[in-house]
Each structure stands twice: as structure tokens, then as C-alpha cells.
Amino acid sequence: MPARFIDRKPRRAVSLFSALAILLLAVAPASRAEEKVPPEVAARRSGKVTQATLSRPNMIYTPITPCRAFGGQAIATNQTKVFLVAGSSNLTAQGGPAGGCGIPAYAKAVAINLSSGTSTAQGYLTAYAAGAPRPNQASLSYRAYPATTGSIVQLGSGGRVSVYASAATRVTGDIAGYYEQQLWAYINIDGTVIDSSGRVTATSNPATGSYKVTFDRDITTCAAVASSDFQPWMVAALTSGDTANVYISDGSSKYINYYFNLVVTC
Numbered sequence: 001m002p003a004r005f006i007d008r009k010p011r012r013a014v015s016l017f018s019a020l021a022i023l024l025l026a027v028a029p030a031s032r033a034e035e036k037v038p039p040e041v042a043a044r045r046s047g048k049v050t051q052a053t054l055s056r057p058n059m060i061y062t063p064i065t066p067c068r069a070f071g072g073q074a075i076a077t078n079q080t081k082v083f084l085v086a087g088s089s090n091l092t093a094q095g096g097p098a099g100g101c102g103i104p105a106y107a108k109a110v111a112i113n114l115s116s117g118t119s120t121a122q123g124y125l126t127a128y129a130a131g132a133p134r135p136n137q138a139s140l141s142y143r144a145y146p147a148t149t150g151s152i153v154q155l156g157s158g159g160r161v162s163v164y165a166s167a168a169t170r171v172t173g174d175i176a177g178y179y180e181q182q183l184w185a186y187i188n189i190d191g192t193v194i195d196s197s198g199r200v201t202a203t204s205n206p207a208t209g210s211y212k213v214t215f216d217r218d219i220t221t222c223a224a225v226a227s228s229d230f231q232p233w234m235v236a237a238l239t240s241g242d243t244a245n246v247y248i249s250d251g252s253s254k255y256i257n258y259y260f261n262l263v264v265t266c
Contacts, residue, residue, distance in 0.1 A: 037230050044186065044229070045259060050195045051186075059109070060266075063177040064102055071095030071172040072117065075165040082130045083173060085110055086159025095172070106199065106216045107178040109154045110161070115172040116142040123167025130156030134164055142169060152179070183215055183222070183264035186229070187246075189257050201242075209255025211246040213262055218242050222266035229259040237262060 043049040070083040072095050083094050086103040103110060114127055124138035132154070140149045153161050163171050185196040191205030202214040224237035224244045233256065238245045244262055249255050 035230075041230050045188075045194065047194055051184075051197075058182070059179040060182055061111070061177055061179050063111075064175065066113075067097065067101035067175045069094070069096045069101050069103075069112075069173050069175050072170050073172070074170050075163065075168065077121075077123075077168045078164075078166065080134070080162050080164040081171070082160050082162050084158065084160050085112075085173070085175065086155055086178075101175050103159065103175060103178050104180070104217065105159060107155060107159065107180050109152055109179040111150065111176040111178070112153050112161075113148055113150050113174040113176060114140050114163075115146060115148040115174070116140060116165075117146055117170030117172075119144060119167055119169040121167040123165060123169060125166075125169075125171060126164040127151055127153045127173075128156075128162055128164075129154040130158070130160035130162045132156055132162075134162070142167075150176075183217075183219065183266070185213055185262045187211060187213065187260050187262065189259050191257075194259075205257065207255070208257055209248045211248075211260070212243050213246065214243045215264065216242070217266075219244065219264050219266060222264050224262065224264045226260050226262045229261060231258060233258055235260055239264065 069085045069091060073081060075081050084091060086105055086107050088100040090098050091100055092098050114125060116125060119142055122143050125140040126134060126137065127139045128135055139151045140147055155161060181197040181199055183197065183199055185200050186194045187203060188194050191203050191211055193200055193203055199216045200213060201216050204212045206212065218241060219239045220241060222239055224239050226235045226237040226246045228235055228248065234249045234251050236247045244264060246260060246262060248258050248260060
């Protein structure tokens with residue numbers, strides 16, 4: 001009898017401990033999975049609502065020292081010519097500088113002063129993104145004498161613009177600045193992109209509470225700000241090269257994975 005009595009006690013303790021452990025394991029995941037968030041947060045997490053549907057983000061404008069990307073280029077009546085604007089390629093063949101105008105590859109549009117030369121007939125120029133359908137509108141109207149106007153022209157394939165002339169003339173384009181999309185992203189708990197401005201090139205979740213978001217440009221000297229989308233967790237963001245390193249904790253020493261918004265200002 002004593003032997004049986006001594007043997008039962010440990011077994012009962014082990015059995016109670018095992019039951020408690022199983023209960024905790026079963027309850028913990030369910031609590032996280034059942035996090036209740038407002039409908040608008042749930043819609044964003046699912047991708048049903050994007051920033052584009054909420055509002056149209058403004059682009060960032062960067063002025064440059066005026067640069068002649070193309071100059072004195074002859075265009076025949078009803079002809080369209082394509083000119084390279086972005087990048088660092090040699091533009092001397094089109095009347096521009098050998099090293100380009102300093103317009104980055106990620107630029108979406110340029111502020112350009114478009115000029116016509118002398119012409120034997122009244123006409124107009126239309127500047128638009130290369131590869132896109134020509135819009136039914138004029139960027140500049142001209143007669144026998146040279147004319148100039150300022151325009152914002154979207155860049156097309158390879159950072160190029162197309163210029164159409166309704167009457168033979170010569171065309172010149174002086175770049176005053178460029179526009180780019182803002183740097184922002186809405187990141188999933190697993191490190192994948194839910195929504196962004198289209199400038200994220202890679203993401204990863206290398207460790208619990210640690211994320212890497214890589215953009216299409218160097219952001220070393222830029223300021224990065226990150227915040228969780230619902231819970232008041234502590235979120236920090238540091239920039240290095242073209243990557244923002246984001247860290248999330250619960251306010252103590254514990255790192256956790258969670259949804260977050262990231263904005264980088266340069």
C-alpha cells in the first residue's frame with residue numbers, strides 16, 4: 001500500500017501539469033487570431049481598401065538647375081519624336097548634355113519648358129509619356145515665330161517623352177525639376193506588402209519583431225517613421241542604404257510580429 005500511495009502522487013501532478021500546458025497552448029493562438037479590429041482596419045488588412053481608393057497621394061517635386069535635355073530637334077509635319085529625359089545616358093545626339101540631366105530612373109514626371117523654333121505654318125506641339133496614346137490636346141501652340149510654355153509631362157518607358165508636331169518646326173526641352181511617388185508601405189504581419197506607393201522592391205521578416213523594407217532608391221539620409229496599424233506597440237525604424245529596418249516590441253523586452261505603416265521622407 002505505501003508503495004502505491006507514493007507512486008500515485010507524482011503521476012497526478014504530472015497529469016495536472018500536462019493538462020494545464022495543453023490548455024494554455026490551445027487558448028493562446030486563438031486569442032491572437034481573434035483580435036478584434038475596427039472594420040476599416042480589417043478592410044485595409046485584407047487589401048479590399050487601398051490608399052488609392054481613400055485618396056490620391058501627392059507626388060514629391062524636386063527642382064533642379066535647368067537642364068536642356070533636347071534642343072533644336074527638327075520635327076516634320078504630323079511627326080512624333082521620342083526623347084530620353086531620365087537617367088545618366090549621353091544625350092548629345094538629341095542636343096542634351098553628355099551625362100544626362102540628373103533625373104533619376106524612379107521619376108514619374110518632369111516639369112519642362114517646351115519651345116518651338118520658326119515655322120512656315122501655324123501648328124502645335126503635344127508632349128506626353130512615350131509609349132502612351134497621344135492625348136487630344138496641345139502643350140504649345142505656335143506660328144511663324146518661336147514660342148515657349150511650361151508643362152508637366154509624365155515619363156514613359158525608360159524615362160522618355162514623346163513630342164508630336166502638327167506643323168514642321170524645331171523643338172527644345174529644358175527640364176526644371178521632376179516628380180516622384182512618395183515612399184510608403186503598409187506591411188503584413190508576415191512581412192509581405194499589403195499596400196504601397198509602388199516603390200518597394202523587397203521585404204523580409206528575418207526574426208520576430210524585425211522587418212526589412214527595401215525601396216528603389218538610397219534612403220540613408222532620409223527620415224523613416226513607422227507605426228502599428230491598431231495596437232499601441234512600440235515601433236522604431238532605421239534607414240541604411242536603400243532599406244528601412246523596422247523593429248516592433250510590446251513595450252517590454254519582448255519583440256513581436258505585427259502589421260505596420262512605414263513612411264520615408266527624404
